[in-house]
Amino acid sequence: MRIKINQLLFLVCLFGSIILTGCQKWEDHNDVTDQELKQDLFVQIKGNTNLSKFAELITKSGYDKVLASSRTFTVFAPTNAALASLDAAIIADSAKLSAFVGNHITTQTYFTTGATTQLRLKMLNGKYQNMLNKSIDVATIVEADKYAKNGVVQVIDKMLPVLNNGWEVIQTDASIPALQKNYMLSLFQKMFDPTNAVQIGINQTTGEPIYQPGTDSVTINKFWRSVYDLKDESKQFTLFVLTDAAWTSELNKFKPFCTTLTNNADSTTNFASWAVVKDLAIEGLYNATATTDTVLSKFNVKVPVDKAAIVQTIKTSNGVIYIMNKVDVQPRHKIQPITIEAENYRTTSVDKRGNTYFRDRLNPVTGKIFRDVNVYNHGTVLFNINYRVNEVYSGVKYKAYWVALNDFNGGTAFNQKLAFETPTANTFTLQKADGYTAVNANVYTEVLLGETTLPVYKPVLDVYLTAANSGAAAVNPIVCDYIRLEPQF
Template identity: 70%
Template sequence: MRTNINRFLFCLALSGAFLLGCKKWDDHNAITDPALNKNLSEQIKDDTNLSKFSELLVKSGYDKVLASSKTFTVYAPTNAALASLDPAIVSDTAKLNAFVANHIATQTYFTSAVTTPQRIQMLSGKYENLLNKTVDEATIVQADRYASNGVLQVVDKMLPVLSNAWDALQSNSAIPAAQKAYMLSLFRKVFDTKNAVQVGVDPTTGLPIYQPGTDSIVTNLFWRNVYDLRNEEKQYTLFVLTDAAWNSELNKFKPYCATVTNNPDSTTAFASWIVAKDLAIEGAYKVSAATDTVLSKFNVKVPVNKAAVVQTIKTSNGFIYVMDKVDVQPKDKIQPIVIEAENYSGTYVASGSANDAIDRRSNTYFRDRYNPVTNAYFRDVNIYNHGKAQLNILYRVNNVFSNVKYKAYWVALNDFNGGTTFSQKLAFGTPLANTFTLQNTNGYTTVPANVYDEVLVGETTLPAYQSVLNMYLTSANSTTAAANPLVCDYIRLVPQF
């Protein structure tokens, strides 16, 4: 009986505590912020310090947008911040709409929640940088004011609508002519099936047939291969050289870009690409007082000196710096080339002037090994007992420069041939060419047993720049298995300066 009474008293106490908690929660819910009864449009209208921005909302029609049930964050400039607003923006409907929309985001952003930098999209389609109580270059002077459909942030500066880096390159009168003309010359029509209309299938190849005109797009090679400077979500820094500085860099690199025919136009085109591709980096880089170095997408060291900055152009997605000097060194631009030997394009047999494709996949091995010299695992290619004299592997090597001495090295592990040495040849252009100054006769290099070290194969200087160069690894002129293997981990071409 006593146990039942105790249980009853415990349940009664628990029920009382529960009812007391519910009352406290009801009391909490009963506390309301009067601001929550007003939408963003009404809050801005009621704030005398925001009267100018309120007028712009009405004139543009965005007052109705901010009165809707959707959720927004508004970065409203004070009257003082709008005192210097260009009247041409107010009188132009399109410009006004873009300006106002650039102060409105479609989500709620509370300052306490943004503790790391964010790029937030505005109704204008542009993005702004947000961190704590700063948005772009403006400071939030009244933060996190609640409304029924979002949050109001009062800022001390306007958020102007800026051109992105690519649009600024095209339209800003401060951009020098030479580099601009080159970058605008890089538009090409390229094959692209993303939006193509398929009208059939080729009975011979089995490949789809597309409606003419739907299977290609016009794009820019800089967008595709370096950075798409139109992208508003990310930030970029573009260095644009004055015409004199551009020509100076071109002349520096033209000797390394000489073509087979010594065609001046081709040499200039190659050199222009070599210069331009490293003049953009990802991120909004701010030039410091001292000389600094940035790394391009292609790991080229680009020296940046504040004294060389002629003009700074702020864009919606970063900066453009007009420079009267960017002195990139050839040793930094022309870098070692590493070819992983297992990534070849095909196997062939050399016979006289012909080099015929042949399938030797059944004799090809991709081996995983451990290198005790480097303390690292690696994968190599080994073709063994293939039965062909002068079997060769084709590699396609990009951007091999003229008038540069290249030293060639390889790692070729002969741990499968019973201790017997064999020879193989590295050649440019054709599989039997004597490209390199090598250790043995006929351009072949001996591969001793169980050597894990990198071996110097030889050196060569090319008379002409090659955007794509055929390189071959060729077996001995023998059909004997022990004499004609091919094996390689990697090949490294190191420019000498």
């Protein structure tokens, strides 16, 4: 019994010693944490001898006052060794220095433990950096998650230089080939924008406001508006820029598909240039070491990327630019099928909304629900619906199809016409002499209307669905689910 009591007393004493030791260690930990949490970010950075150069830059730029404020920040602080190669011109220029220091500071707190997927952080200078695990851009976080009372310090082994965004590189970098650069810079135009306009009166006839000249428009680039805004720092883009020889080669490839009515060489070159350039950018980063050798443009065009054709890589603040001596896009990939949803028309020859129906139907062939447009008992001779299609190429044959469900006319077929440019044109080869195609009852599949080749490029093509040359209800309906124009190569 005495032995058991002695053993029990020994265990109690041992356990108590462990608790006291653990408490002492926890108190030591708390002392460290408490000291860190009593210091603001700048005091903590200044107290780290390995960050003394960065502390000097913070003071010189005025960011010491920012980091001493009550706001919360994460500071990616480069070591003295990382700053050894910093350009003296940056230190001497207050604007450049402010941008450089601000490129290492972001609002809120970001810990490495919370960066298991890539975070895109907005820095105080307006640029963005990518953080993933213990890395920020190309720098490695060598001392992680160091607390302060108003944020966290991440010590990094490389500085984060301030880079130009993609558009700034196009404008200012002398290594960008001239032909593509000049074309992209030629795409500026003024657009009406009353947001900040100064109103100076009202048009007494129309009742519309009159704005002070020069205040009611903004200058914008067509590439920003229609493709990607390469100035946007919050996103990442990959831009392929062709050498002058490669640009000329692509341009000549697509000129036959961009022929103008007057055979104007400048207009043809302009249309072909747009056809080429609009597919040379993608959203996101293309890694030249990736196994994929094809990317999809915004317009779903397959763009081959021959890694051997990359002659220069330029890193930007919002992506990357590859200068290429070849990008061989195939016409069959660029010139794609055109689908027109018939219910999404632009206008009609006569207002017949009271006779227009938008119908939901189940297609037993595809097993899918579709919506079509049906204009019935409208009483108008040659009534027509207008659509507009952008960028329709010349010199390529298009086959035309529609799905037109006649399930409402008592089993009686009627005729309607698909026409380009004018409502009564006989556009397609398989059409009758009058240009019409029969719409038979209960046909759920595509019907081939014929084929045509446009002699000239159409920046905007008017397409018409035209009813019969009759006022009779059973003779002149219009009905259509969709129209499809399929290029032939």
